[in-house]
Amino acid sequence: MSQKTILVADDESHILSVVSLKLRNAGFRVLTAVDGQEALDLTLSERPDLLITDYHMPAFSGIEVCQRLRQAGVKIPAIMLTARGYNLEPAETSQYGIVCMISKPFSPRHLLTTVQEVLERGVASTGTSEAA
């Protein structure tokens, strides 16, 4: 099986580092972005298999990144990390390809399991998730 590429976008450098390390250790190729614009540009140019994005980021938010990708005709599943709790309707998130929302603080172990589920089956076992 070819190596899957995951783009991780978060303006918190510590979160970006720890998630990247967890995924790399699990055998994924990881790209990183520190704001919405960079996340959009990298996704369009690199076409990763999965996007893990923070909700609140400089330039524009994680949800805007997903919206713009859909507008550009790019259908990449996304997992959203958020420290603001769940304030999005499931219909709204699924419309933009967000298959799962994970609330901060989160477990990297749980995040990895979710990533594997999404990449294998296209869906997560739970649409939204607290830290396991």
Place this chain on the structure above:
Amino acid sequence: MRRSRELYILTMITLIGGALLGAADAVLSLRGNSTSAGFRTFWIVMLAGGAVGAAGLLESLRRSCQRLIAQLREGQAQTLTGNALIPATAFPFFSRAVNELQDACSRSVAQANLRAKELEIQLKVANAERQHAEAIIYSISDAVLVTDPFDEVVLANESAAKTFEFDLSKAARSPVDRVLRDPKMIAMIREMRQSHSRTGRRIVEHEVRSAAGGRTYKITLSSVTDGDAPAGVVAVLHDVTREKELAEMKNDFVSMVSHELRTPLASIRAYVEMLIDGEAQDAKTQREFYEVIQNESNRLGRLIDNILNISRIESGLVRVNKQPQSLTVILKDAIEVIAPQAQQKQIKINEQLTPIFYQTPADRDMLYQAALNLLSNAVKYTPTGGTISIQTTVDEGQRKVLTKIIDTGVGIPPKDLPYVFDKFYRAEANNRMANGTGLGLSLVKHIIETVHHGRMHVESCVGKGSAFGFELDLCE
């Protein structure tokens, strides 16, 4: 009454006198064999006496009736009670009937007068109550609007006129759709009136737009009924704009605090789990992880301290211990603490401080915290090799001391400058430069302005740097 009695006595005297004269004449006539003439004279006298007596009695009755009518007119019939028009001994049957009629009339008049007085009192009470109720309605700050079954304005207070921008003096008895220009409000009043609800009450939140902008009101609409028939609608509008703003601010604050607490906590939890799972494979990585956990724990601690300090200052619960303090000494202490961080980034610190004998009335710990926050920010947002200058100048005339902390940092974009002292506000462009809670500058402003009644200001130029300054009083 005296005159009646006199007439009665006169009548009796006339009758008796007439009888005696007639009798004497009859006797004299008998002696003189003129029997028939004597009797005729007797009868004539008797009849004449009777006529005079009757005339006297009628005159007496007329006068009494006139007096009674006059007294009835004057509403003083009660004074007649117990004062018989005709003595009972004169004509028992007639006098009893007249006196009973008189008594009945007196009682009726008395009752009517009593009722009239009661009604008059009730009217005065009702008027007083109405005026009192109107005074209450006019005095309350809530807008009150009362309409009748024809949707005409019956009553409105000044607050209602101000809310809906209408002329209060022209509102009474005008159709509500001519007084108000708010279609939804008019519709609500009509719907309430048409609902025919006896005890109906509806509470709605509605935004009323005016020249001054929109304000949100909690409107209580009550249906007023007169028996079974609807009598109108009472609308009371309570302005909840400020309450809503405060609730939104509170929600935003909780949301912000939640976000700011979750962020360092997320790092701590993730790095701890990575260490437990053995994901940090070498000693160097492990050390990095421990440092991240330590730094994020400190960040969490600072955040909680800042939130609590701001909260205490805002609520007035903070205990302030103001003593004459040397600002120069406080600044030197803060510089000493921040110097190692500046050194790491090879940032040069310039001190241009006034002599230590200049003192300011200050809470030492708070002022130290403010200075530390400003210096910490300067170090965070100044690139490697930059300069931070700390200057104090004294204005002897104004008895003020001005402190300036000037850096050669990234600067703050003009659009962000008005908000830098707001809680949780962080200039987006500078987010990547350093971690922050967005509370440090808010706390500094509170310490300088709320606690020490000083003045805080900021100047900045993107790419060149920022200058944060504060002005405090000198001790007398």
